[in-house]
Amino acid sequence: MPDTYTSLANSPIGKLITGQLGLPRPTILERYSPGDATISGQVLLGAAPGGRLAPAAATVLAGLSANVSTALRGDLRKAAADAGLDAAVFNGEVPGDARFKALVFDATGITDSTQLRELHAFFHPVVRRTQSCSRVVVLGTAPEDTGSPREAAAQRALEGFTRSLGKEIGQGGTVQLVYVAPGAEAFLGSTLRFLLSARSAYVSGQVVRINQGAATPPVVDVHRPLEGKVALVTGASRGIGAAIASVLARDGAHVVGLDIPPLAEDLEAVTSALGGSFLTADITTDDAPQSIALHLQEAHGGVDIVVHNAGITQDRTLARMKPERWERVLDINLSSEERINDELLSSGVLNTGARIVCVSSIAGIAGNNGQTNYGTSKAGVAGMVVAMAPVLAKQQVTINAVAPGFIETQMTAAVPIAIREAGRRMNSMSQGGLPVDVAEAIAWFAAPDSGGLNGNVVRVCGQSLLGA
């Protein structure tokens, strides 16, 4: 549900008033419903000459049955043809009435700053030809994977481009940069599928790194990518956790919801409606890691997806913060997750190809008044993800995190109105996100074909100004 202001601003009378007063009119973001096509409009695929990702991108788009256009240029047409795409031709000189839902640009051919003009050449003629809730994805080579300082600088420059375009594009459009390591081309699928679809409604201005995964990514049913998977979701009885449970179940997973014993009733209501099961535990207790591992082993023979969502805030300025508040927040939000991970790993309960997804926060990136404890814990989650990624990779397990911005939940509803309004509007979408937006990003990391994603922290914040 859009917030009240967004609904009002988009009503006929609201449009009149917002127009006359020059107030923002946040776009009602398109969101995914089961059965929807991944992309509902034309996709323009382009590339800087000499790039290496157009064939991979074309293959992904063909797999999504997307309607694709390219310039009439040999390399692009060959990439499209080889992918089996009956791609249309687009010539910016005679654009006609062409409109695009998505723009995908392979910038890996840019090896020098002077070639960055390829960005202008590709995007300039079409940036005003995008439909609402459009998707822009720029593909690059991570600076650390480049062959020269000039190439590294040019590839790093892409970040400034995508983040700026994200602020310009408007109408619910999103803009991302995806760095694909050489050799990891085959791992592009799940990320492009997510970033081009309505599933990524509230994700913008992000940088995603794809590296070579442990095993060749499997072909998934895009409507049920998690079919047959067992997923543990902590803090599943309400808010974002309940949304995560519901999205993972929608995508085919059997969800094992976890929450504290006092919330058992709510938890059961959530999980039984999803055909899942549940487990009550306080994740901070000494025996929690073992009992969780044991349950997953006995009831399901292991676990494929672990979502560390349970988390709390206990806000106070540092001067007024009692040590208990500090301890509790850090223990729930960070330390308990480390203990659970270690136990699942050492006990062999994590299945091969398992996915661990953590919930960090924009407060862990930008910091927040009154949240020294929370900010510390959530930055620690990001640190854990980055540090554990190479360790887990050896077992074909990945770990990534989402960092939500302002999400419309009971937690944020309790925030005073002025701060709440600021939080809502101070982002490229001029609105707060929904729990489902966080859940969709988690489902993306959890997908079996997301093996190329490891150690990423992606914000679900509508490109919030905070910490940007």
Next chain:
Amino acid sequence: MTTELRKVAVLGGNRIPFARSNSAYAAASNQDMLTAALDGLVSRFALEGERLGEVVAGAVLKHSRDFNLTRETVMSTRLDAATPAYDIQQACGTGLQAALLVANKIALGQIDCGVAGGVDTTSDAPLAVGDDLRKLLIKLNNARSTGDRLKVLAGVRPGMIVPAIPRNEEPRTGLSMGEHQARTGARWGVTRAEQDELTARSHHNLAAAYERGFQADLVTPFLGLERDQNLRPDSSVEKLAKLKPVFGGPQGTMTAGNSTPLSDGAAAVLLASEEWAQERGLPVLAHLVTGETAAVDYVGGDEGLLMAPAYAVPRMLDRLGLTLQDFDIYEIHEAFASQVLSTLKAWEDAVFCQERLGRSAPLGAIDRSRLNVNGSSLAAGHPFAATGGRIVAAAAKELYERGGGRALISICAAGGQGVVAILESNGSN
């Protein structure tokens, strides 16, 4: 019984200069013009009193009085009245298809020589009676008394008299050919500049052909015209750039300059077996090697109205084991500059060639300096059925003058069809 196929020789052609609609030939009928073209051919090749195997020709726009047009025309020429003739019609492909029909009979040994041609007038275009008026005229015809007739006539309303002028319109889509091509051109991203460039080159090439006397034995003056009326030797990209778009809306790229104008004219080409040519001491300009016709579904399918040649050519090439680059000249009928450019882009496009033609690689680009070297329809004009004859004769002569070579001919036609052919010449050895 098996028959050895014979080579089919193109001996020459004759046409009248093409006129712009409602101009020099406004008073001439299809039969007048075809007779002039045919009689010129008779004079040029001393065919007076000869009985030819057959004459095949046609017109796209016909009056009911054009019944048996070709046979009636033959009877008006100095050919032996014992020369059989028949009409065909395949829109703009008429002329080339006629040549293929005559050539096939020669190849099979059924005839030794024949003439293929075509004619069209857009000035003397037949005016159809509208449906309501037609019903009323039937009533009138059936009325018994003068009183009844007067009563019927009283039912005539001014609106009924407006004739249903034949428009250059596809019956199944209601779109003019130009609008169809505007869509196809947009689909291929064809720019205004490249269309105007192609157009200017067509005018310059045709003007040069007249200048060097190339047309002298291909064209016979008619009704005061000596050259094609549409030809603008001083045409330029700059001048063409000033014209307003006529198809594709205000943002369109197709103008009256880079589209062929409605025109009047006729053309004929003489085909024969080698022996027949030899007996008469007539040099063989070229051989008509083969032809191919394709059609596309431009209504329910997802293909442009004028894209059939893009399918016909590769089919023909495969049959002969040739590549698109194996030609010395390319005669691609310029219905619209955009049509030529769309076709060339399609052949260069990996997606089109793989998805639509089922080929592993694109046909590739052609050497543009070999395209329409003596100009084509944008400069000469395009009396629909006459274009095939114009092209076959001119291409054969060009190959002959070059001392040999191979020519690809491609003509798009209404109804989503395309007729293509190959000429080969050993030159004047």
